[in-house]
Amino acid sequence: MDNLVILCFAVINSIALLALISLGLAVIFGMMRVINFAHGEFIMLGGYATVIANHCGLNLWLSMLVVAPMFVALIGAVAERLIVRRLYGHLVTTMLATWGLSLFLIGAVTAIFGNTTMGVSAPLGNIPIGAYSIGAYQLFLIGITALLVVSALLALHWTKYGLIARAAMQNSEMAATLGINCDRVYAATFIIGAAISGLAGALLAPISGVLPHMGAAYVARAFVTVISGGGALITGFLSAATILGPVEALLSYFATPVLGQASLLLLAVIILRLFPTGVSSLWIGGR
Amino acid sequence: MKLSRRSFLGTSAALSAASIAGSFAGGAWAASDSVAIASLHDLSGPLDIYGVPSNLCMKVAVEEINAAGGLLGKKVELKVYDGQSDINKYPQYAQKAALTDRVVMVQGALSGAAREATRPVLRKYKIPFIYGSFYEGGLCEKNTFCVNTGGNQQVVPLLEWTFKNLGKKLYYIASDYNAPRNFGIWNHVMAKREGGQVLADDYYPLDVTDFTAAITKIQAAKPDVVHSCLVGGPAMSFYRQWAAAGMLKKIPIISIVFAAGNEHEVLAPEETDGTIVAYNYFQELDTPKNKEFLAKVEAVAGKNHPYINGEVFGGYSGVMLWAEAVKLAGSFEREAVLAALESGIRWEGPAGVMTTNGPSHNTTQDVHIIKVENRVWSLIDKKEQIPPDTYGGKCNVFTNPNQTDFLMPN
Numbered sequence: 001m002d003n004l005v006i007l008c009f010a011v012i013n014s015i016a017l018l019a020l021i022s023l024g025l026a027v028i029f030g031m032m033r034v035i036n037f038a039h040g041e042f043i044m045l046g047g048y049a050t051v052i053a054n055h056c057g058l059n060l061w062l063s064m065l066v067v068a069p070m071f072v073a074l075i076g077a078v079a080e081r082l083i084v085r086r087l088y089g090h091l092v093t094t095m096l097a098t099w100g101l102s103l104f105l106i107g108a109v110t111a112i113f114g115n116t117t118m119g120v121s122a123p124l125g126n127i128p129i130g131a132y133s134i135g136a137y138q139l140f141l142i143g144i145t146a147l148l149v150v151s152a153l154l155a156l157h158w159t160k161y162g163l164i165a166r167a168a169m170q171n172s173e174m175a176a177t178l179g180i181n182c183d184r185v186y187a188a189t190f191i192i193g194a195a196i197s198g199l200a201g202a203l204l205a206p207i208s209g210v211l212p213h214m215g216a217a218y219v220a221r222a223f224v225t226v227i228s229g230g231g232a233l234i235t236g237f238l239s240a241a242t243i244l245g246p247v248e249a250l251l252s253y254f255a256t257p258v259l260g261q262a263s264l265l266l267l268a269v270i271i272l273r274l275f276p277t278g279v280s281s282l283w284i285g286g287r
Numbered sequence: 288m289k290l291s292r293r294s295f296l297g298t299s300a301a302l303s304a305a306s307i308a309g310s311f312a313g314g315a316w317a318a319s320d321s322v323a324i325a326s327l328h329d330l331s332g333p334l335d336i337y338g339v340p341s342n343l344c345m346k347v348a349v350e351e352i353n354a355a356g357g358l359l360g361k362k363v364e365l366k367v368y369d370g371q372s373d374i375n376k377y378p379q380y381a382q383k384a385a386l387t388d389r390v391v392m393v394q395g396a397l398s399g400a401a402r403e404a405t406r407p408v409l410r411k412y413k414i415p416f417i418y419g420s421f422y423e424g425g426l427c428e429k430n431t432f433c434v435n436t437g438g439n440q441q442v443v444p445l446l447e448w449t450f451k452n453l454g455k456k457l458y459y460i461a462s463d464y465n466a467p468r469n470f471g472i473w474n475h476v477m478a479k480r481e482g483g484q485v486l487a488d489d490y491y492p493l494d495v496t497d498f499t500a501a502i503t504k505i506q507a508a509k510p511d512v513v514h515s516c517l518v519g520g521p522a523m524s525f526y527r528q529w530a531a532a533g534m535l536k537k538i539p540i541i542s543i544v545f546a547a548g549n550e551h552e553v554l555a556p557e558e559t560d561g562t563i564v565a566y567n568y569f570q571e572l573d574t575p576k577n578k579e580f581l582a583k584v585e586a587v588a589g590k591n592h593p594y595i596n597g598e599v600f601g602g603y604s605g606v607m608l609w610a611e612a613v614k615l616a617g618s619f620e621r622e623a624v625l626a627a628l629e630s631g632i633r634w635e636g637p638a639g640v641m642t643t644n645g646p647s648h649n650t651t652q653d654v655h656i657i658k659v660e661n662r663v664w665s666l667i668d669k670k671e672q673i674p675p676d677t678y679g680g681k682c683n684v685f686t687n688p689n690q691t692d693f694l695m696p697n
Contacts, residue, residue, distance in 0.1 A: 003507065006503050006506065006507075007503065009499075009503075010499050010500050010503045013497075013499045014497070014499070014500070017497055115331075115332060115333050115335060116336060116520070116553065117520040117523050117553050118553070119523070119527065119553070119554065119555075120555075121527070121530070121531075121555040121557055121558055122527060122528075122530070122531035125533065126531060126532050126533030128533070131506070131509070132503070132506045132507075133506070133532050133533040133534065133537075134532055135528060135531030135532045135533070136531075137531055138499065138528075138531070138532075204496075206527065206531075207496075207497075207524060207527055207528050207531065208496035208497070208521070208524040208527070209496075209520065209521075209523050209524055209527060209553075211520040211521065213333070214496070214520075214521065216494070217494045217495075217496055217521060249499070249500050252500040252501070253500045253503060253504055256489070256490070257489065257490070257491045257492065257495060257500070257501065258463065258490065258491075258492060260500070261492060261495075
């Protein structure tokens with residue numbers, strides 16, 4: 001019995017981690033069609049902001065939930081203003097430019113903090129489940145990921161900003177004729193996406209530590225999840241995470257971790273072969 | 288740049304004069320008053336946590352030798368190369384050390400990949416290679432001398448102690464590359480010998496940071512002890528998550544790589560307390576010789592020098608053993624120095640007595656089993672004078688002088 005509970009926990013944890021690292025990317029890529037190669041570095045900066053703020057004596061929760069997203073939002077705002085804004089609509093050029101940004105951020109962080117791991121300890125202790133025990137912080141992580149996803153869904157579909165944002169994304173000319181400042185909407189969306197990525201990095205810092213080149217480990221998985229999800233912004237990547245996460249976790253558990261990782265990629269290939277525009281084309285049609 | 292004919296001629300004349308002078312000066316160490324050795328370590332990039340302190344230890348050894356009047360009346364000069372954590376740099380710099388700087392010995396190339404890239408170059412130019420890192424064992428090559436511990440010297444004492452004191456059921460979790468897989472073979476060798484049991488061999492890619500499934504698996508297997516050979520920054524997540532799941536106080540962790548990258552300083556005490564490792568050297572070692580050594584380290588690198596662990600200590604012991612061999616040989620020539628090393632050089636240093644072992648080209652030494660508490664290591668057991676493994680007699684440069692391949696334990 002406790003065996004089953006702990007296995008369910010591993011599966012849900014795997015889904016939550018995929019969702020957490022993909023949400024910021026889903027907002028930026030899904031809404032703006034901007035391929036942000038610096039996504040992994042936004043996560044990394046969120047982690048660093050948390051660790052540095054905490055080492056400077058700030059409360060861990062404040063560092064994670066306030067300082068990190070605000071700091072990365074600031075970086076996102078600067079990057080949008082200086083680079084991304086000039087390249088809207090140029091898919092390949094944006095890709096190159098954000099890749100350059102990613103290399104720059106890795107280099108800058110390495111130059112300032114050195115190429116060594118830093119970290120903070122996970123708070124909250126542990127919870128015994130029968131003969132097993134799990135980190136309470138990981139439960140918190142699952143909870144906050146669910147909260148983030150639900151609020152993103154609500155904000156997008158039930159608020160005025162969500163409506164304006166969707167309008168600007170779907171048909172910017174029409175939206176502009178109706179008096180919407182599309183540039184501002186784009187900027188705000190990019191900044192929000194960056195802030196969410198920063199928050200993801202902050203939340204991951206206590207369990208994985210921070211390294212200048214840690215983004216690379218996340219960016220590929222985030223892209224795989226978002227692209228397998230397809231057109232429906234939130235439900236799309238969430239369903240992809242729900243398919244990919246359990247397969248990886250279960251295969252890592254019953255077979256080997258290498259097989260788990262490989263299966264995630266193989267499954268993404270199969271999904272994209274069956275649904276070239278992502279799984280969400282099942283319920284929103286192939287756009 | 289505007290290049291006039293005159294300045295071009297001037298520059299090229301100066302360049303060729305310099306290169307001619309260079310080749311004369313370089314070839315003439317026999318007549319000059321100094322002799323060069325090379326430190327080839329990663330001083331930047333992800334592996335600099337091992338390279339920088341190893342290079343520091345070589346520097347300490349060279350300064351000690353020079354302060355005592357040098358070697359055979361010559362001052363030892365340390366040529367330092369930065370491998371930049373880039374394998375491509377190793378053959379290039381090894382060649383430069385051999386041809387341009389005319390060094391008489393090269394030490395470094397700590398990672399397995401760097402070592403394998405460097406060995407053939409130095410073999411070709413007949414420059415002795417001192418290997419200072421601990422490793423899986425089984426390198427028995429004429430041109431190479433390993434001064435740190437091989438697999439059997441670290442794993443055997445650690446597992447003997449573990450099976451006796453912590454329990455018989457062992458769970459192995461490791462990074463997925465060559466050395467941890469070879470160390471993994473030793474688990475099975477030792478389990479068979481000591482009546483223990485290896486419950487699983489789990490290998491994780493180097494970039495994995497989520498160990499939830501791994502920890503669940505270990506909890507389900509209920510081992511008496513976890514043997515970790517996880518390497519690198521991302522893998523440190525395992526220790527964080529292990530502690531967060533409350534496992535640190537329930538199942539002890541043993542390791543032969545933990546702390547080589549100073550994990551005990553990067554991670555918090557509540558994530559590492561109680562971890563047990565085995566090394567030939569650790570900084571807290573309480574001997575008069577070690578106090579002298581640490582004073583010299585402080586003199587070179589200041590009070591806040593990096594922690595000196597068993598991995599980087601090879602930088603010091605390697606140079607000192609080589610120097611003893613030079614003194615015995617009365618020469619810097621390759622053949623004479625190797626013959627002296629093969630004769631069994633006995634040197635008493637900060638880590639106790641070390642004796643070079645002729646046939647295997649490895650080194651007999653003490654190994655300390657130590658435990659960390661609040662970032663400080665303390666001694667729990669000591670195994671004296673452990674010889675390198677003979678690999679059933681195959682590890683022998685006298686009978687197999689042309690052997691260059693690695694040997695595997697049986």
